[in-house]
Amino acid sequence: xxxxxxxxxxxxxxxxxxxxxxxxxxxxxxxxxxxxxxxxxxxxxxxxxxxxxxxxxxxxxxxxxxxxxxxxxxxxxxxxxxxxxxxxxxxxxxxxxxxxxxxxxxxxxxxxxxxxxxxxxxxxxxxxxxxxxxxxxxxxxxxxxxxxxxxxxxxxxxxxxxxxxxxxxxxxxxxxxxxxxxxxxxxxxxxxxxxxxxxxxxxxxxxxxxxxxxxxxxxxxxxxxxxxxxxxxxxxxxxxxxxxxxxxxxxxxxxxxxxxxxxxxxxxxxxxxxxxxxxxxxxxxx
Ligand code: GDP
Numbered sequence: 001x002x003x004x005x006x007x008x009x010x011x012x013x014x015x016x017x018x019x020x021x022x023x024x025x026x027x028x029x030x031x032x033x034x035x036x037x038x039x040x041x042x043x044x045x046x047x048x049x050x051x052x053x054x055x056x057x058x059x060x061x062x063x064x065x066x067x068x069x070x071x072x073x074x075x076x077x078x079x080x081x082x083x084x085x086x087x088x089x090x091x092x093x094x095x096x097x098x099x100x101x102x103x104x105x106x107x108x109x110x111x112x113x114x115x116x117x118x119x120x121x122x123x124x125x126x127x128x129x130x131x132x133x134x135x136x137x138x139x140x141x142x143x144x145x146x147x148x149x150x151x152x153x154x155x156x157x158x159x160x161x162x163x164x165x166x167x168x169x170x171x172x173x174x175x176x177x178x179x180x181x182x183x184x185x186x187x188x189x190x191x192x193x194x195x196x197x198x199x200x201x202x203x204x205x206x207x208x209x210x211x212x213x214x215x216x217x218x219x220x221x222x223x224x225x226x227x228x229x230x231x232x233x234x235x236x237x238x239x240x241x242x243x244x245x246x247x248x249x250x251x252x253x254x255x256x257x258x259x260x261x262x263x264x265x266x267x268x269x270x271x272x273x274x275x276x277x278x279x280x281x282x283x284x285x286x
Contacts, residue, residue, distance in 0.1 A: 001119055009177070013174075015045060016163075016200075020170055021124065023122060023124075025052065025107065026052045026054060027124055028056060028123050028125050031056065032131050033058060033063035035194075041176035045175070053079055055178070056082065056083055056085050057085070058082040058086070060092075061089065062281070063282045069084075073178055081099065083096065087138075093139050097164050100121055100123060102206065104234045120162070121166060121168070122168050122169075122170070122278060124261045126175075126247035127176060129178075133175075137161065137169060140161070140169060141162075142163045186200060187204075187208040190205040191208060202267060202270065206244065207241075207265030208249075209270060209273060211234050212279070213273075214240075214266045215234050217278065224277060227247070241262075245265075
């Protein structure tokens with residue numbers, strides 16, 4: 001699914017989140033651990049201003065673990081605590097409610113001091129499309145929330161989902177838009193699979209991927225596709241085409257006359273990269 005973001009959409013998205021912020025104690029900002037900058041909304045600090053916040057570096061299973069730790073240190077320096085998780089497997093998802101309560105400890109202590117029984121803390125998941133918001137909500141809920149709302153006759157109003165006994169989540173996430181006016185951001189998001197091929201041409205994205213991988217992860221690329229000759233200059237398009245053809249030949253993507261089917265080769269590269277078959281790859285460092 002691709003969302004076209006125009007100024008009207010942005011204004012509406014922002015207003016929707018600001019309405020939801022009134023209801024919650026903490027905003028849980030989801031980023032893609034492979035591209036923590038490109039998957040970050042350019043205005044998120046301003047939009048969430050004044051709310052306690054937790055950053056989740058999701059899809060950590062696909063990202064370089066050492067770089068993910070550097071990102072956590074980077075956000076800690078900005079005063080924002082973070083966790084690295086995999087929403088799809090549930091790895092470390094159990095730490096989220098613990099961390100949230102730790103961050104809201106003072107607020108909870110004040111309620112107790114006033115003789116109140118503290119109510120569950122309330123959170124909102126926010127993030128750009130495809131970062132894993134629904135997967136995480138379902139994981140935290142322990143059931144399939146979207147499926148419930150999709151049944152006819154079931155009203156899909158805003159509801160609180162219980163996460164254990166001490167935390168609740170709004171069932172619909174806050175959807176933010178990416179920094180899509182930056183072409184490099186678009187290519188990185190396309191490379192990780194967050195933007196579908198309808199928007200950017202598959203071959204262009206694959207060439208971008210080959211260039212990035214040739215510079216930062218040549219060994220992984222060479223190993224996966226049995227390549228022996230790195231591009232002499234990754235800025236040279238002819239060299240990138242040569243690597244693409246090598247990959248296509250290795251995978252039998254041939255058309256008449258022995259030419260390589262570049263579109264098919266492009267599809268293979270992107271599919272295997274996104275599935276994590278080349279290893280754990282992060283495209284941005286702090
Ligand atoms: P949303 O648009 O933010 O709600 O994103 P979704 O929850 O629909 O997830 C987008 C895609 O990312 C789906 O194919 C998920 O299976 C996948 N996904 C979500 N979390 C993870 C994760 O931790 N690891 C991996 N490998 N894939 C994930």
